[in-house]
Amino acid sequence: xxxxxxxxxxxxxxxxxxxxxxxxxxxxxxxxxxxxxxxxxxxxxxxxxxxxxxxxxxxxxxxxxxxxxxxxxxxxxxxxxx
Numbered sequence: 001x002x003x004x005x006x007x008x009x010x011x012x013x014x015x016x017x018x019x020x021x022x023x024x025x026x027x028x029x030x031x032x033x034x035x036x037x038x039x040x041x042x043x044x045x046x047x048x049x050x051x052x053x054x055x056x057x058x059x060x061x062x063x064x065x066x067x068x069x070x071x072x073x074x075x076x077x078x079x080x081x082x
Contacts, residue, residue: 016048
């Protein structure tokens, strides 16, 4: 396995974990129900895990780094706004 895949997956995992928590906080602020928070947390975590598995296995380099940068920018923007 190439080292760039491991680095990209680690970066994606860290930024994605923060993004999952931010998503759960935004849902809690808007709905106030624990069921909605749990559902959106599970959905976003599932998407993150699937994206990490695809990153470490089959996605091409250009797409992987585009996704890593995109997730990093979105996470940074949400942290600055929120």
